[in-house]
Amino acid sequence: MNQEKYINTLHKHGKRFMIVSSLLMLAVPFVFSLIHNAWPTLELIKVGFMTVGAIYIPIGIIETINYAPMLGVGATYISHVTGNISNMKLPASLSAMKQANVEPGSDEAEIISTLAVASSSIVTILIILVGVLLLLPYLSVIDQYLGTVTDYLVPAIFGALGFVFIVRHWKLVIIPMSVMLALFYFVIKDPTVQPVFVPVASLLSLVTARIMYKKGWIK
Amino acid sequence: MNFVPLYIIGIVLIGYILIETVFIYKRAYKRGLELGITKTQLNETTRSSVIFSIVPSIPILIGLITMIPLFGDVVIPWIRLSVIGSVSYETYAATAIKGAVGLSSLTENLQVYSTAIWTMTISILSGMIILIFFYKKYTTQLESIKKRDKRWSELLIAAMFMGLVGTIGAQQITIGGYNTLALFISVCIMAVIGGLSLKFKWLEEFALPVSMLGTLVILYFIIGGVR
Numbered sequence: 133m134n135q136e137k138y139i140n141t142l143h144k145h146g147k148r149f150m151i152v153s154s155l156l157m158l159a160v161p162f163v164f165s166l167i168h169n170a171w172p173t174l175e176l177i178k179v180g181f182m183t184v185g186a187i188y189i190p191i192g193i194i195e196t197i198n199y200a201p202m203l204g205v206g207a208t209y210i211s212h213v214t215g216n217i218s219n220m221k222l223p224a225s226l227s228a229m230k231q232a233n234v235e236p237g238s239d240e241a242e243i244i245s246t247l248a249v250a251s252s253s254i255v256t257i258l259i260i261l262v263g264v265l266l267l268l269p270y271l272s273v274i275d276q277y278l279g280t281v282t283d284y285l286v287p288a289i290f291g292a293l294g295f296v297f298i299v300r301h302w303k304l305v306i307i308p309m310s311v312m313l314a315l316f317y318f319v320i321k322d323p324t325v326q327p328v329f330v331p332v333a334s335l336l337s338l339v340t341a342r343i344m345y346k347k348g349w350i351k
Numbered sequence: 352m353n354f355v356p357l358y359i360i361g362i363v364l365i366g367y368i369l370i371e372t373v374f375i376y377k378r379a380y381k382r383g384l385e386l387g388i389t390k391t392q393l394n395e396t397t398r399s400s401v402i403f404s405i406v407p408s409i410p411i412l413i414g415l416i417t418m419i420p421l422f423g424d425v426v427i428p429w430i431r432l433s434v435i436g437s438v439s440y441e442t443y444a445a446t447a448i449k450g451a452v453g454l455s456s457l458t459e460n461l462q463v464y465s466t467a468i469w470t471m472t473i474s475i476l477s478g479m480i481i482l483i484f485f486y487k488k489y490t491t492q493l494e495s496i497k498k499r500d501k502r503w504s505e506l507l508i509a510a511m512f513m514g515l516v517g518t519i520g521a522q523q524i525t526i527g528g529y530n531t532l533a534l535f536i537s538v539c540i541m542a543v544i545g546g547l548s549l550k551f552k553w554l555e556e557f558a559l560p561v562s563m564l565g566t567l568v569i570l571y572f573i574i575g576g577v578r
Binding site: 133135138141142143145146147149150151152153154156157158159160161163164165167168170171172173176177179180181183184185187188189190191192193194195196197198200205206208209210212213214215216217219220223224227228231232239240242243244246247248249250251252253254255256257259260261263264267268271274275277278279280281282283284285286287288289290291292293294295296297298299300301304305308309311312313315316317321323324325326327328329330331332333334335336337338340341342345350351 | 352353356357360361363364365367368369371372373374375376378379380382383385386388392393395396397399400401403404405407408409411412415416417419420421423424425427429430432433434435436437438439440442443444446447448450451452453455456461462463464465466467468469470471472473474475476477478479480481482483486487490502503504505506507508509510511512513514515516517518519520521522523524525526529530531533534535536537538540541542545556558559562563566567570571574
């Protein structure tokens with residue numbers, strides 16, 4: 133077998149892998165809705181798309197375009213099902229290629245990267261599985277204690293996440309953050325409506341980032 | 352709420368992923384031998400990747416714990432974190448939808464719960480859909496797009512996230528009270544762990560989940576009381 137044939141078969145298997153696993157992922161909300169007879173209304177879908185889809189759908193596409201050439205074919209398929217690409221799969225692949233002393237993009241790198249990402253994915257899935265089994269008896273305890281403060285999960289995440297982004301790209305945050313602060317202080321005072329402005333802020337952020345990049349203010 | 356059928360789907364989905372991954376692994380291993388890579392080298396790659404992945408997998412579990420009260424059970428967090436997705440993404444998606452309809456808990460309303468899990472699932476599938484339809488055709492083109500302006504494509508993602516960070520940050524600041532306090536505590540914990548991880552690289556992966564859980568624990572003691 134030559135490499136071209138290997139890659140072609142890999143694409144065939146990869147496609148099957150993507151299709152079956154995305155259908156199984158979709159089966160989760162589908163079965164939930166079916167057994168509880170609770171389907172999303174058009175109004176709710178709109179909210180979901182404005183607050184979540186409008187930002188994460190394009191990010192998913194850009195990330196795929198970004199990571200695919202670095203990971204190689206086999207690793208791309210596996211990592212797009214198992215996730216944690218930037219923080220685990222990509223570093224695992226890069227360090228394995230470096231350790232094996234293969235040139236990224238070569239036939240050998242394709243193999244090494246696939247082995248690294250496959251092993252990494254299996255380890256993570258198994259650790260989460262064992263963790264979940266260990267946690268099962270304590271679900272009500274966790275709910276009892278953390279349940280009272282779950283309302284603050286969002287600031288707890290975005291404080292830490294925001295800090296990292298601001299440290300790395302402080303110039304990018306100034307305009308979207310100040311515009312949103314002004315908007316929320318003076319005009320849109322209802323916090324439940326505010327997340328709908330995420331796509332607006334992202335667009336604003338994109339335009340200002342592009343201008344700053346073109347002008348050479350950010351490198 | 353009946354979560355049993357979801358456990359069954361979870362087992363099927365994760366079992367399927369494991370089988371396909373092992374299958375792709377085996378084929379790559381065989382192809383590696385054909386290419387003349389030694390068995391020792393292939394095994395060494397596997398061994399070091401396994402070891403490499405143990406520590407960064409643990410923070411995913413910490414994040415999973417924080418998601419349990421939100422979803423009322425462990426099954427949704429388990430499935431969502433075993434496949435593509437992340438603690439911050441899933442939590443943001445669920446709370447944004449819950450907040451938009453003015454619910455205090457997702458489990459209060461089944462319709463909102465189902466919308467949250469539909470949205471979380473569909474919005475993360477975009478990358479996979481691209482792979483299904485365009486990946487093979489564009490394998491080479493992808494490379495040239497990336498090479499053309501690597502820096503801008505990185506900034507593009509950062510800028511889009513900034514819209515999210517800016518909006519939610521501004522929201523939490525204008526709400527005031529415990530929300531602003533939580534934001535501040537989380538920033539402080541992240542700053543400390545971030546600083547330490549410059550020296551201890553392995554801490555990096557723990558920074559986000561420990562900041563989250565730490566913030567919730569501190570808030571619990573400040574607010575006081577068990578539900």
